[in-house]
Structures are given as structure tokens and as C-alpha cells.
Amino acid sequence: MRLVCISDTHSMHRQVAVPDGDVLIHAGDCLGVGTLEELEDLDNWLSEQPHRHKILIAGNHDWCLQDEPAEAEALLRHAIYLRDSGTEIEGVRFWGSPWTPIFFDWAFNLARGPAIAERWAQIPAATDVLITHGPPAGILDQVFTAKDSLSVGCEDxxxxxERLAVKLHIFGHIHEGYGQQTxxxxxxxxxxxxxxxYKPMNPPIVLDI
Known part of the structure; x- marks a missing residue:
């Protein structure tokens, strides 16, 4: 199975050259300011992609999926939308969750500690591929200031x-952390x-599993 992974397109999806594969995965921040109109355009774009399956989760910019969930989810006709939920494709078990620790006043933010840990506790132990919007602490989560770098991933x-047998964890959110780590x-x-x-210059990451 070939997975094609993108994230943080911020409504610039039409500027991205997406290679073919079996499953197109978008790990959140698909929208710019988070409107239903932007989401409808994204769904139209997804309908044009050749992948047999598409999986989408939300991110902290995707306001309509938080504030108008019924209307927003009704627009997603060409992707499997995961919000603390899972799907199985050809025997591979996927789980998706949009939450990130509080940072200013964004969508799908929860306080570090029990509030966000409760969401992570819902992830089934048998998950093969985990899709979250943000990274775990210490993994591809560095942001850079004028003086140093900071690890801003989720400790919870x-x-x-540590309890999960997840083989692959896909995320985005921290643009500077683009890449892979085993x-x-x-x-x-x-x-x-x-x-x-905020330039859509990082190419999709393609994985064969």
C-alpha cells in the first residue's frame, strides 16, 4: 500500500504536486482561515486526485470543522474524515485525531495534562497508522527563535x-519539523x-507499507 502524506496546506492545495498512490493522507490545517467555502474547494480538489482512498483530519486552522461540524462534515464527500475515530483499509487500521496543546486561541486546542491525555487514551492499542495534527514531544517538533530552538510537541x-504498537505516526503542525525520523x-x-x-514548498512524503 502506497501512502502519500501531506499536511498544513492552508488552502494552497492547488499549488501542490501530489504523486499517485493508494491512500492520500492530509494531517490537518487544510484551510487558510477556516471557512466552509475553503472546505468545499478542498473537497472539490480531493475529488480530482487519483488515489482510491483519502483520509483527512482537522488542524488548529480548520475552524469550521470545530464550530460548524455538521455543515462542514456534510461537505466532505471525497474523503474519510477522522475525528477521534478510525477506519480500516485493506487490513491497515488508521486512527485520526485533530487535537494540539493550547497555543494562543486556535481551533482543536486542549490544555496539556488530563484534558488532552483523555483524547490520546481513546487511540486503540491495535492501531497501525496514527494520524494526529501535532507531533509528540521531542519528535520533529522544533520551532526556532532568534536565539534558540524549542521543542513544542505534546508530552502527553x-x-x-509508549503503550501503542503503532508502526507509523503521521502529523504536521510544526512546519519547521518537516521530514522523517525512525x-x-x-x-x-x-x-x-x-x-x-507559509510557502507550500515541501513535497508530499510517499511511503510504502
């Missing part, structure tokens, strides 16, 4: 991953399409 997610036999993928300057 990192702890939850740790303890698990592959982590930060598929952020946009750079730190």
Missing part, C-alpha cells in the same frame, strides 16, 4: 505512544507542506 501524546522501530513523519514562511 509521547507518553501514550525511533524504536516506529517511523514518524512530519508532512507539513508549508515551510515556516
Amino acid at each position: 501524546l509521547a507518553r501514550e505512544l 525511533l524504536n522501530y516506529r517511523l514518524y513523519v512530519n508532512a507539513s507542506t508549508c515551510t515556516g514562511q
Whole structure:
């Protein structure tokens, strides 16, 4: 099965050259300001993609999926939308969740500690591919300031991953963390399409599993 992974397109999806594959995965921040009109355009674009399956989760910019969930989800006719839920494709078990630790006042934010840990506790132990919007702490989660770099991933997610047999974890959110890292036999993928300057220049990450 060939997975094609993107994230953080911020309504610039039409500027992305997406290679063919079996499953197109979008790990959130698909919208710019988070309107239903942007989401409808995204769904039209998804309908044009050749992949047999498409999976989408929300991110902190995707306001309509938080604030108008019924209307927004009705627009998603060409993707499997996961919100603390899962799907199985050809025997591979996927789970998707949009939450990130509180950072200013964004969508799908929860406080670190029990509030967000409760969401991670819902991830089934048998999950093969985990899709979250944000990274776990210490994995492709560095942001850079004028003086240093900071690890801003979720400690609660990192702890939850210790109990899981997840083979592949796909996320985005931290644009500067784009890339792949293998740790303890698990592959982590930060598929952020946009750079730190919000330019959609990072190519999709293609994986065969």
C-alpha cells in the first residue's frame, strides 16, 4: 500500500504536486482561515486526485470543522474524515485525531495534562497508522527563535505512544519539523507542506507499507 502524506496546506492545495498512490493522507490545517467555502474547494480538489482512498483530519486552522461540524462534515464527500475515530483499509487500521496543546486561541486546542491525555487514551492499542495534527514531544517538533530552538510537541501524546504498537505516526503542525525520523522501530513523519514562511514548498512524503 502506497501512502502519500501531506499536511498544513492552508488552502494552497492547488499549488501542490501530489504523486499517485493508494491512500492520500492530509494531517490537518487544510484551510487558510477556516471557512466552509475553503472546505468545499478542498473537497472539490480531493475529488480530482487519483488515489482510491483519502483520509483527512482537522488542524488548529480548520475552524469550521470545530464550530460548524455538521455543515462542514456534510461537505466532505471525497474523503474519510477522522475525528477521534478510525477506519480500516485493506487490513491497515488508521486512527485520526485533530487535537494540539493550547497555543494562543486556535481551533482543536486542549490544555496539556488530563484534558488532552483523555483524547490520546481513546487511540486503540491495535492501531497501525496514527494520524494526529501535532507531533509528540521531542519528535520533529522544533520551532526556532532568534536565539534558540524549542521543542513544542505534546508530552502527553509521547507518553501514550509508549503503550501503542503503532508502526507509523503521521502529523504536521510544526512546519519547521518537516521530514522523517525512525525511533524504536516506529517511523514518524512530519508532512507539513508549508515551510515556516507559509510557502507550500515541501513535497508530499510517499511511503510504502
